[in-house]
Amino acid sequence: METAALRGLGLPEAYVRLLEERGIRELNPVQSEAVEKGLLGEGNMVVSAPTASGKTLIAELALVDAWLKGGMGVYLTPLRALASEKYWEFKTLESIGVKVGVSTGDYDQPADHLGGYDILVATYERFDSILRLKPWWLPRVSVVVVDEVHMVGDPERGPIIEVIAARLLKRGVRVIGLSATVGNPGELADWLHATLVATGWRPVKLVEGYLEKHEWRIVFPSEGRAEAVEEDTGDPFLDIPLHNAVELGVQTLVFTHNRRRVEEYAEKAAQRLPMAPVGDALAKLLRELEEAPTSVERDGLSELMKRGVAFHHAGLSGVARSIVEKAFRERLIRILYATPTLAAGVNLPARRVLVSVKRYDPARGRKVSISVSEYKQMAGRAGRPRFDEKGESIIVDASSSREALKYIEGSPEPVAGKLLSERSLRIHVLSLVASGEASSTREAVEALSATLSMKQSGDPGFYAGKVEAAVKLLTELGMIEEAGGSLRASALGRITSYTYLDPLTISVYRGLKPPNPGLDLYLLHVVSMTPDFKRGSPYIQGRVVAGLEDVALDMSGEGLIPGPGRAGVDYDDWLEAFVHAMILYDWINEASEDEIVGKYSVGPGDLYSMRDTAAWITHALARVEGVLGDIAFYRALDKLSKRLEKGVREDALELASLRLIGRVRARILIEHGFKTLRDLAEAPVSSIASLPRFGQRVAEEVERQLRELGLKQG
Secondary structure, three states, rough: OOOHHHHOOOOHHHHHHHHHOOOOEEEOOOHHHHHHHHOOOEEEEEEOOOOOOOHHHHHHHHHHHHHHHOOEEEEEEEOOHHHEEEEEHHHHHHHOOOOEEOOOOOOOOOHHHHHHHHEEEEEEHHHHHHHOOOOOOHHHEEEEEEEOHHHHOOOOOOHHHHHHHHHHHHOOEEEEEEOOOOOOOHHHHOOOEEEOOOOOOOOOOEEEEEEEOOOOEEEEEHHOOEEEEEOOOOHHHHHHHHHHHHOOOOOEEEOOOOOHHHHHHHHHHHOOOOOOOOOHHHHHHHHHHOOOOOOHHHHHHHHOOOOOOOEEEOOOHHHHHHHHHHHHHHHOOEEEEEEEHHHEEEEOOEEEEOOOOOEEEOOEEEEEEEEEHHHHHHHHHHHOOOOOOOOEEEOOOOOHHHHHHHHHOOOOOOOOOOOOHHHHHHHHHHHHHHOOOOOOHHHHHHHHHHOOHHHHHOOOOHHHHHHHHHHHHHOOOEEEEEOOOOOEEEEEEEHHHHOOOOOOHHHHHHHHOOOOOHHHHHHHHHHOHHHHHHHOOOOOHHHHHOHHHHHHHHHHOOOOOOOOOOHHOHHHHHHHHHHHHHHHHHHOOOHHEEEEHHHHHHOOOOOHHHHHHHHHHHHHHHHHHHHHOHHHHHHHHHHHHHHHHHHHOHHHHHHHOOOOHHHHHHHHHHHHHOOHHHHOOOOOHHHEEEEEEOOOHHHHHHHHHHHHHHOOOO
């Protein structure tokens, strides 16, 4: 179908011209089928198709159609990085009058201002919180696109998708689900009362192969050919990428499941490649890399990139990850080693993709095979649209050709709902009661009956019993009260739901609350033991934990942290939480990223993730204390959340409130006698510009903000 045909389906001339300006003159088979099956109509739709098959344009067509009909469209993604990527893609629509916005954090923040947008991009969690807050514009929403809807099978995010969908179905809001290839797309469509578009079409042909270890050659069964590889090191994770880069001249993306191995392989591969001339494009990115927070990134990655190699994992800072992604897209990196988090994140295709199908399982103490779905997600990154005629995925470490063929010829596993876990039910049952959508156990069961988990359970009595148990627990925690035969949320329950906390986080906090609010490390240790913190906290090496055990015991004896065994917390969890608390404590006392990374063997990305989680929890707990009336703890937690966000001591908070004044510049200002915003306002711009790490641009921006605050005349 040509894009010109969209004019006859109600889309305006200006939009069709915009598509043509972007080089889109014809819809691909997936997009055409979606339009033919009613994408620009009223019903729900599930589109299940491989990576890079054009699903974002399908979403865009539905969102633009909603705007034309006077409605508001919402596009949901699992990750903030993806939300940002999609926001910038949709920003091009502003040229035809569509107002595009993005919202990804601050779950308890008011959402009324978001009503000024025609298209809103948000994370699952943020939109779930919006549904709880019920801003005035919510009735305007006529279509919600759920990207990566197959993540309904994820234990963490899946229940959120289920409850969002159940609420939307009840409201009669149109739902468009976009999914990678899954084993049960028909079941997902039935759940959402949706038309199904399911296809294996890809813009670039995918050829799948595996390493035959005995012959040291790559076998591509569908093409009946084999490719010999030079056995240089005897390690396929080195020999094949080097073969691809040197002999074939093609880019390679290598997926393996261990961060440390990812870095080690990148270093070893770089040692076998010559230093390339640094052109303008690479030089520009290397200058940007100088803004990375740690020397490991600034120096280590820089040297690798000069040889056309890099690594990518969640332990990197956002700055470093972004630069690596740019360099790979611009083909300045020939070999990129990455953990599978990249496959689930931004779109970064490569001519060849190497996949490890073995992952270490600490619970079993051995390596286990990954699922077919996980393999297909990574293999799907092979082949760059508009550049490659085909993409090739290569399984590197299958135990046998039989196991490799299981992945190549197999279908992804069916996805199953995960809402029936105790954690998910207590969170979402409280949400229903707090928002007034359920005033009894029966109504809560009815509200959740539209979720995938309830439909798949096949036993109404079973899930009704699970909901009843959740209501009982919430009542015992003081979150829910019964009055006149109806359930209602207490003040504590409402604030818990609105701040997006797990009710058990409140329970742990109240059970371990310090004797006075001035004990920062104590509070951080308590926060680090909450369920909301633990589910995303980074792994700490055993030697680091063991090295701090005596310190932890001494501090608990002095009352500086909660003692082991309190509130039923396991000793090992207590000790690991202490290490997390120490990392955060060093952060708010302005230890440098290099110091923290070196001392605790964590990545800068881990540090920032911990910071963000702890800042959210402490901010939410401050709100809780405000409702409960403990003003001293409210102030202490509120201040602690701000220090966590900025990474500063208390005396630098005021200065760090300015844009471009981070933890380093704030301390420089204090050391040069500028301790308050008023001190800054009284100084000439030239004095600020002359300070280390400032300069004219930063000084002028500071002056502009001071004028906005009314502290400086101009």
